[in-house]
Amino acid sequence: MAAAWRVTDENGNVYTVQAVFLPQMFMRLLNIYDTGSYNRLVLVDRSGSLLTDDGTPLTVLEKEVIRQIEFETTGEPICPREERSSFLCYLTVPALEATLVFIAPYTEMMKPLQSIFFGTLFGTILLLNFSMIVIDSIDRPMNALVKSFGNAARMNFAVVQSDESQDELGILNQAFNEICEEMREALNKVEKEQAEKRRAEIRMLQAQINPHFLFNTLDSLRFTSMMNNVPVVSEGLAALSHLLRSSILKDNSYTPLQREQQTVEDYLTLQRIRSCETIILKTDMTEEAAKASVMRLLLQPIVENAVIHGIKENIPLTIRLNAWVQEGTLNIIITDDGKGFDPEKAGEDGVPKSSKMSGIGLHNVKDRLYLAYKDRQSFAINSVQGQGTEAKMTMPYTEWKEESDV
Numbered sequence: 105m106a107a108a109w110r111v112t113d114e115n116g117n118v119y120t121v122q123a124v125f126l127p128q129m130f131m132r133l134l135n136i137y138d139t140g141s142y143n144r145l146v147l148v149d150r151s152g153s154l155l156t157d158d159g160t161p162l163t164v165l166e167k168e169v170i171r172q173i174e175f176e177t178t179g180e181p182i183c184p185r186e187e188r189s190s191f192l193c194y195l196t197v198p199a200l201e202a203t204l205v206f207i208a209p210y211t212e213m214m215k216p217l218q219s220i221f222f223g224t225l226f227g228t229i230l231l232l233n234f235s236m237i238v239i240d241s242i243d244r245p246m247n248a249l250v251k252s253f254g255n256a257a258r259m260n261f262a263v264v265q266s267d268e269s270q271d272e273l274g275i276l277n278q279a280f281n282e283i284c285e286e287m288r289e290a291l292n293k294v295e296k297e298q299a300e301k302r303r304a305e306i307r308m309l310q311a312q313i314n315p316h317f318l319f320n321t322l323d324s325l326r327f328t329s330m331m332n333n334v335p336v337v338s339e340g341l342a343a344l345s346h347l348l349r350s351s352i353l354k355d356n357s358y359t360p361l362q363r364e365q366q367t368v369e370d371y372l373t374l375q376r377i378r379s380c381e382t383i384i385l386k387t388d389m390t391e392e393a394a395k396a397s398v399m400r401l402l403l404q405p406i407v408e409n410a411v412i413h414g415i416k417e418n419i420p421l422t423i424r425l426n427a428w429v430q431e432g433t434l435n436i437i438i439t440d441d442g443k444g445f446d447p448e449k450a451g452e453d454g455v456p457k458s459s460k461m462s463g464i465g466l467h468n469v470k471d472r473l474y475l476a477y478k479d480r481q482s483f484a485i486n487s488v489q490g491q492g493t494e495a496k497m498t499m500p501y502t503e504w505k506e507e508s509d510v
Contacts, residue, residue, distance in 0.1 A: 146205050245273045252280060256287070302475050306357060306399075324378040343373035360504040361427060361434075362394040368407050368425070375411050382420035383411065393427040396434045397504035399476065405469050406438050406495045414442015414493065434501040439494045444487040466495075473499060 111119045193206045328340075347370040365387060372383050385407075407423060415421050426437045466485065473481045477499050487493040 340377040343370040358397045359400050361396045361398050368403050384422045387425045389427040392429045395503050397502045410440035414440045429501045437496045441492045444489045444493050
């Protein structure tokens, strides 16, 4: 391989410089540059023949591409090389009338990019896993704490999962656990105090018997005994004795409904003697209802209200007592055909706002029912002026036993 240059000196003399390069020498120069174990650097002439040879023959496709290379300055054609593609970059040297061609497998050219891609992918996966661990370490105790806040809002002070860590969430969990523990203790204390208060209130309400009707009855009995030497006095005293025994001397707070009915009978006996009015009591009570456990003096205030507000002059008063059990609930209805009262003068539950009745009163009965059964009971009074009054109450059914108490 040769090359010639025309050179002119200062005096105008023209010289021709010719250089001859041996292919082996040119290959030594090219081998100075490390092109990689899979890459090739060759020199071809205009006909596409190799001027340098490293011992590796060109493939047919590479030869075809090299022949088609136009002798421009540079170019980067791509050609297939067996099952892979090759990247060809060439540089034309007009003085040598030859082209320097760099051949590199496409896969080898992409290896650095693949390394970067897989390295980035692995780093991303590793970062995601680490992020999930960090998020879980925050999210799990946070969700447990939020759930505990919800339970606390519903008055359920369950301790959250133990978190002994000293980070912000751990300290918050520990502080919340201490608050929940204090709230549980306070709530238990309040519940015990309320239960004791309820028992005390029931005992107090049952002790609030207004005895003025008893004194009035005693006066009537004394007067009757003085004016009439008749058995009615004996009957009245017997009824009074039973009534006192039921309302004052009994220690138990509960009694069977049948016994409570007898208390009503005794009370009406006294009222008949006292007022000389005709008062009729009609009872329709199932056998199961007769055995129901009820609070003492539950019916007497209602019957007393019927007598005080219902008696019409010289007209008999009929009081009906109905009791039955349905689906575990004791139902009691007391009606009278008396005068009734104006509903506008009653509260939302029908209980008169102002009453002269004796006994513990309708409000007392209502309060005792609520204290004993809470929302499992109902008490209402309906009255039509001139037609009569109806009192209805419901409560859970419990069969009376001798030891029954609050």
